[in-house]
Every structure is written in structure tokens, then in C-alpha cells.
Amino acid sequence: MKYVVCYKLVPNESSIGVGGDKSLDFGGCEWEIGQYDLRAVETAAKLTEASPENVLIALTVGDAVVENSKLKKSILARGPQELLAVKSEKLANADSLATAQVLAEAIKKIGDVDAVFFGEGSGDLYSQQVGNMTGALLGWNTVNAASRVEADGDGLLVERNLEDCTEVLKVSLPAAVSVTSDSCVPRLASMKEILKAGKKPSTIEPLEGYQADGDRKVSQLSLKVVDKTARKCQIVSDDEEGLAAAVAWLRKL
Amino acid sequence: MNKFNKCLIIAQSRLAALELGSAGKEFAQELSLVCLGAPVSAEGVDKVYALADREQSVTAYSTAIAALIKEQGYQLVLAEQCRNGRLMAGIAAAVLGVGVQTDAFQISAGEKGIVTKKLSYGGFAALTEESGSCGVICVGAGMFPAAEEKEASEPELLSPLSSGISTLERKEKLVQRTNLAAARRVVGVGRGVKDAESLALAEKFASAMEAELGCTRPVAEEDHLLPTSRYIGVSGVTVRPEVYFALGISGQIQHTAGCDQAGLIFAVNKDEHAPIFKGCDFGIVGDLNKLLPKLMEALANK
Structure with missing residues (x-):
């Protein structure tokens, strides 16, 4: 089987800077693989490892951050054999459909893909849509909320965890599957795997060669830091005095 | 903004159908409703669609719902913000060629389209977005008052045929309601x-x-x-x-x-x-x- 797993590089929130007008400054950000996407990587890696004939390709879109070698190694150390990234300044601010259009086209270009996996949502915008849209654009069987995925003959056995029920589905291929955040525990990349990852092939393609334009389809009116409620921050230790203060505070409620 | 001409509501629960019914009336002239659960209708809804076999997973109806949106030319899709609703929102957006606005804590009419405000970057920032002349919005519970309930008279049935997804098992969950x-x-x-x-x-x-x-x-x-x-x-x-x-x-x-x-x-x-x-x-x-x-x-x- 030929599998693809999609992931997004997102800024660690605690490293985002704040501009004077409460705008977000991504200049000095630390970037990481989206936490939810790591579940998709783990799911796809497990399926791939079942047979030496299986292939797993990691796929991402974004601006220059997709070239970061540490992040490339980080994803390749978790199971994928190769990586494809589509790069454009525009893609840093792409919305869900703009992202899905590029991913769907890249998946078609890769060719003969049997299944593509997604995390349930990106770590930054968390709209939980890109997997659904990509599957729809490809015209493939599309399933979200997958809490368990197993290979089953010529298809996949997928357990879906919904608000009021669970379902077990036989999904024929090709398929697009978005996994839930409690579907598995992602592996930690070992030093050995990270070293091996440096030798795995990775390709960066410019968006210019694609039909998809990467333009937002929903207009962004503003993106501003949320003010947190100011608090008194009276902190005490757990000695007698602190306990007495805590009890007094609680009694006043 | 001018009201959208045709709006499709996609709801799983009765309450969501009613709440999205009143949201639909606010933003559009003509309302249709796809019930992913038991058929129900709301005041203001002109046409109701239901799933032919509710033992089948909603995922098997993607093709049918995509075809419906294409044929009927809806410009606005309002989907319940549940896992099945989110899936159908994505399917609808791919048909309409627009993004989906989700998880909004504020939804209002803007100059050109529907304006939504959501938390992003793990709650660090608030993102305000506006749809264009077509839009797909996932609407959370309690965002709109419930419209008056109507009986769903003779809903048109959508078929799961042509789907490559078959449902092997379906288990109801004991849902712990919280307050x-x-x-x-x-x-x-x-x-x-x-x-x-x-x-x-x-x-x-x-x-x-x-x-x-x-x-x-x-x-x-x-x-x-x-x-x-x-x-x-x-x-x-x-x-x-x-x-x-x-x-x-x-x-x-x-x-x-x-x-x-x-x-x-x-x-x-x-x-x-x-x-x-x-x-x-x-x-x-x-x-x-x-x-x-x-x-x-x-x-x-x-």
C-alpha cells in the first residue's frame, strides 16, 4: 500500500510575539509539528510497518519553514520514508480550502496513493476541516473522527467515535481518514531514527508549478492577541499560615 | 450584506435543526434542511431531506449530499458543529469552493458575508473572518435561539448508494450530560x-x-x-x-x-x-x- 500522511508546522503559542497593535509576531517563533498531526503520523506509520512493501510519504505545505532541517528530520524520524513539501509565502496564511486544494493536487501528483491520513485539526487554527475537504476534492471515501484504523484486506477498518455512538466501518480505498487525538500515543523519535532521517529523501516544490493558487477563500478581517483577565495572583505556600489564608479566602465565597 | 438566496442546513440533533433554522432565517431567504438524525423540521424551512437508512454511517451519504448542493445551488450551508456536521461542512465547502468557518463564539452579518470570530493558536489569539458570496459555517450549540418546531412532512430521502463505505457495527453510547x-x-x-x-x-x-x-x-x-x-x-x-x-x-x-x-x-x-x-x-x-x-x-x- 502507498500511504500519505499530511501534517502542518505550527508555531508554539508560547513563542509568538505580540506587536503594538496586539497583532501576532511570528518572527522569532519556535515551530513544531502539530500535536494532532502526530497521531496521524503514528497511525500511518503503524499501518506501513505491517509490510516491507508499504510506503509512507509525509506531505506538508507552508512557507520557508517547510525547509527547516530539524523539522524535516523530526517528521521523517517518526516513520515516513520520504517527504514532499509545497512551499509558498502565501501558504503561511492559507485557510482550510486553500490548503486542501494544494494537498489534493500534490496527492494526485504523487500518484497511486491508497490512503491519506490527517490529524483531526491543525495546532493553530483547529478548524478540523482539511482532511474532510481534501478527501472530497479527491473524490475519495472520506472519514473523520477515526479513533482506530486497521488494514482489512483491500480496505480499512475504521472505528469512528461520535458524540452519541461509535461506528465500525469498512472503508474501501482510496480513502482520506482524519484520526482523533485519543486514537493513539505518538512515538518519540529515537536518536537513531533522527540520524537515519537525515538520509531520507525530501523534496520541496514551489507552489508555482501547481494549479491551486494558495489564496484564502474566506477573508481574514483580523487576528489579534486575546487579553487575559487580570487576576490578583495572591500566592501562598502550604504552611499553617498559607492554609489559614486559603481557608479564609474560600470562606468568603 | 444582502441575504443569501438559498441556504442548506445540515443538522443531526433536533435542537440543532431548530437553532440553525433561526440562524438560516437571519441570513437567507429560502431554507432547506438535511436531517442526519431523526427527521424534524423548523418554522421557515421549505424542504426537508432525511437519510434513507439511519443504520448506515453518515459518512456513506457524502456523495448524495454533495450532489444535492450542486444541483440545488445553495450559496450558504449551515452545519451543526458535531463530528458528522463538520464532515459534511467539509464536503459542502469542497463543492462550493470556499473555506469553512468553525468554532465561532460570535456569528453576525457583515458587509459582504457572514462574519465569525473564533479563538486560534490554542486560545492565544482571536481570528475574525468573513465569508464571500458563498459560505459554509459550522454553528455551535446555543449560538441562536431555537425556531418553532414543525412536523417534517414527507421528507425526501437521500440514498447511501454508490458509497464505498459500509457500516459493520453501530453502538449507542451512554452520554454523560454535563452542566x-x-x-x-x-x-x-x-x-x-x-x-x-x-x-x-x-x-x-x-x-x-x-x-x-x-x-x-x-x-x-x-x-x-x-x-x-x-x-x-x-x-x-x-x-x-x-x-x-x-x-x-x-x-x-x-x-x-x-x-x-x-x-x-x-x-x-x-x-x-x-x-x-x-x-x-x-x-x-x-x-x-x-x-x-x-x-x-x-x-x-x-
């Missing part, structure tokens, strides 16, 4: 609560404080100590109690974004450097397993 969002007091437990014993202690404290019990996402999803319907945070429940008691919660923004609107925050944590101490009104540094019994005892002895 967290409306609770006057809430106790939230984090990973400082490591086992059933500490959880029992936190439950006892919650009952002494007459508070509802909630938790952080890892407590529900990774430790499975409480159901996922009880996790508070940017991707879970937003609480607005008079007092929030954060027990063993480090204070990651993904969680605190869901409790920041509390009147007062009381925190217990072992780690004096935990970020929660920078965002609480009163904090006590110590082991909650030792502290909670002492606090409860002292409070009981008036």
Missing part, C-alpha cells in the same frame, strides 16, 4: 490528579464546594479519568462560573482559554512555577492530595 457551561462553580482537575484516588478527593472537594467537575484535555483523552464531554479548554467546553477551582492544572493556554471568563480562580499546584499561578486570584503551592483534606476539614469546622 459545566452553565455551572456557578466549577472544579477543574489537571494532570496533578494522577489516579482514581486523587480524583475521588477532587470529587469530594467539588461536592463540598457545590461545584461541577471538569478537567483538562489530557485527563480525559490520555488518562481517561473523566469523559471527554468534561474537558474544558479552547477545543472543549468554555466555562463562565463565579469561581473556578484549578486543581493540579499547570495552566497551559489551551486550557485556560476555556476558563478565563471565570469570576475568580483558585489554584492548587505542586509546582510554584506553574503558569496557573500567574493567572489566578488565589493560589496555594502544595500537594493537592495533602492539601484538599486539610482545606475541607478546616472549612467543615466553622
Whole structure:
């Protein structure tokens, strides 16, 4: 089987800077693989490892951050054999459909893909849509909320965890599957795997060669830091005095 | 903005169908409704569609719903913000060539289209977006008043045929209804609560404080100590109690974004450097397993 797993590089929130007008400054950000996407990587890696004939390709879109070698190694150390990234300044601010259009086209270009996996949502915008849209654009069987995925003959056995029920589905291929955040525990990349990852092939393609334009389809009116409620921050230790203060505070409620 | 001509509502629950019914009336002239669950209709809805076989997973109806949107030329799709609704929103958006606006805490008519405001970057920022002349919006519970219910007379049935997905098993879940969002007091437990014993202690404290019990996402999803319907945070429940008691919660923004609107925050944590101490009104540094019994005892002895 030929599998693809999609992931997004997102800024660690605690490293985002704040501009004077409460705008977000991504200049000095630390970037990481989206936490939810790591579940998709783990799911796809497990399926791939079942047979030496299986292939797993990691796929991402974004601006220059997709070239970061540490992040490339980080994803390749978790199971994928190769990586494809589509790069454009525009893609840093792409919305869900703009992202899905590029991913769907890249998946078609890769060719003969049997299944593509997604995390349930990106770590930054968390709209939980890109997997659904990509599957729809490809015209493939599309399933979200997958809490368990197993290979089953010529298809996949997928357990879906919904608000009021669970379902077990036989999904024929090709398929697009978005996994839930409690579907598995992602592996930690070992030093050995990270070293091996440096030798795995990775390709960066410019968006210019694609039909998809990467333009937002929903207009962004503003993106501003949320003010947190100011608090008194009276902190005490757990000695007698602190306990007495805590009890007094609680009694006043 | 001018009202959209044709709007399709996609709802699984009865209440969502009614709430989206009134949202639809606000934004569009003509309303159709696809019921993913038992057929129902709402005042203002002209046409109702239902699933031919509800034993089949909703995922098997994607093709049928995509075809319906294409044929009928809807410009606006309002989907219930549940897992099946989100899936259908994505399918609809791919047909219409637009993005989906989800998880909004504010939805209103803008100059050109529908304006939504949501938290992003784990609750660090608020993102305001506007749809164009076509839009797909996932609408959360309680965002609109419920429209008057109508009987769904002769709904047109959508067929799961031509789908490559078959449903092998379907199990109803016992859903634990919570009243967290409306609770006057809430106790939230984090990973400082490591086992059933500490959880029992936190439950006892919650009952002494007459508070509802909630938790952080890892407590529900990774430790499975409480159901996922009880996790508070940017991707879970937003609480607005008079007092929030954060027990063993480090204070990651993904969680605190869901409790920041509390009147007062009381925190217990072992780690004096935990970020929660920078965002609480009163904090006590110590082991909650030792502290909670002492606090409860002292409070009981008036």
C-alpha cells in the first residue's frame, strides 16, 4: 500500500510575539509539528510497518519553514520514508480550502496513493476541516473522527467515535481518514531514527508549478492577541499560615 | 450584506435543526434542511431531506449530499458543529469552493458575508473572518435561539448508494450530560490528579464546594479519568462560573482559554512555577492530595 500522511508546522503559542497593535509576531517563533498531526503520523506509520512493501510519504505545505532541517528530520524520524513539501509565502496564511486544494493536487501528483491520513485539526487554527475537504476534492471515501484504523484486506477498518455512538466501518480505498487525538500515543523519535532521517529523501516544490493558487477563500478581517483577565495572583505556600489564608479566602465565597 | 438566496442546513440533533433554522432565517431567504438524525423540521424551512437508512454511517451519504448542493445551488450551508456536521461542512465547502468557518463564539452579518470570530493558536489569539458570496459555517450549540418546531412532512430521502463505505457495527453510547457551561462553580482537575484516588478527593472537594467537575484535555483523552464531554479548554467546553477551582492544572493556554471568563480562580499546584499561578486570584503551592483534606476539614469546622 502507498500511504500519505499530511501534517502542518505550527508555531508554539508560547513563542509568538505580540506587536503594538496586539497583532501576532511570528518572527522569532519556535515551530513544531502539530500535536494532532502526530497521531496521524503514528497511525500511518503503524499501518506501513505491517509490510516491507508499504510506503509512507509525509506531505506538508507552508512557507520557508517547510525547509527547516530539524523539522524535516523530526517528521521523517517518526516513520515516513520520504517527504514532499509545497512551499509558498502565501501558504503561511492559507485557510482550510486553500490548503486542501494544494494537498489534493500534490496527492494526485504523487500518484497511486491508497490512503491519506490527517490529524483531526491543525495546532493553530483547529478548524478540523482539511482532511474532510481534501478527501472530497479527491473524490475519495472520506472519514473523520477515526479513533482506530486497521488494514482489512483491500480496505480499512475504521472505528469512528461520535458524540452519541461509535461506528465500525469498512472503508474501501482510496480513502482520506482524519484520526482523533485519543486514537493513539505518538512515538518519540529515537536518536537513531533522527540520524537515519537525515538520509531520507525530501523534496520541496514551489507552489508555482501547481494549479491551486494558495489564496484564502474566506477573508481574514483580523487576528489579534486575546487579553487575559487580570487576576490578583495572591500566592501562598502550604504552611499553617498559607492554609489559614486559603481557608479564609474560600470562606468568603 | 444582502441575504443569501438559498441556504442548506445540515443538522443531526433536533435542537440543532431548530437553532440553525433561526440562524438560516437571519441570513437567507429560502431554507432547506438535511436531517442526519431523526427527521424534524423548523418554522421557515421549505424542504426537508432525511437519510434513507439511519443504520448506515453518515459518512456513506457524502456523495448524495454533495450532489444535492450542486444541483440545488445553495450559496450558504449551515452545519451543526458535531463530528458528522463538520464532515459534511467539509464536503459542502469542497463543492462550493470556499473555506469553512468553525468554532465561532460570535456569528453576525457583515458587509459582504457572514462574519465569525473564533479563538486560534490554542486560545492565544482571536481570528475574525468573513465569508464571500458563498459560505459554509459550522454553528455551535446555543449560538441562536431555537425556531418553532414543525412536523417534517414527507421528507425526501437521500440514498447511501454508490458509497464505498459500509457500516459493520453501530453502538449507542451512554452520554454523560454535563452542566459545566452553565455551572456557578466549577472544579477543574489537571494532570496533578494522577489516579482514581486523587480524583475521588477532587470529587469530594467539588461536592463540598457545590461545584461541577471538569478537567483538562489530557485527563480525559490520555488518562481517561473523566469523559471527554468534561474537558474544558479552547477545543472543549468554555466555562463562565463565579469561581473556578484549578486543581493540579499547570495552566497551559489551551486550557485556560476555556476558563478565563471565570469570576475568580483558585489554584492548587505542586509546582510554584506553574503558569496557573500567574493567572489566578488565589493560589496555594502544595500537594493537592495533602492539601484538599486539610482545606475541607478546616472549612467543615466553622
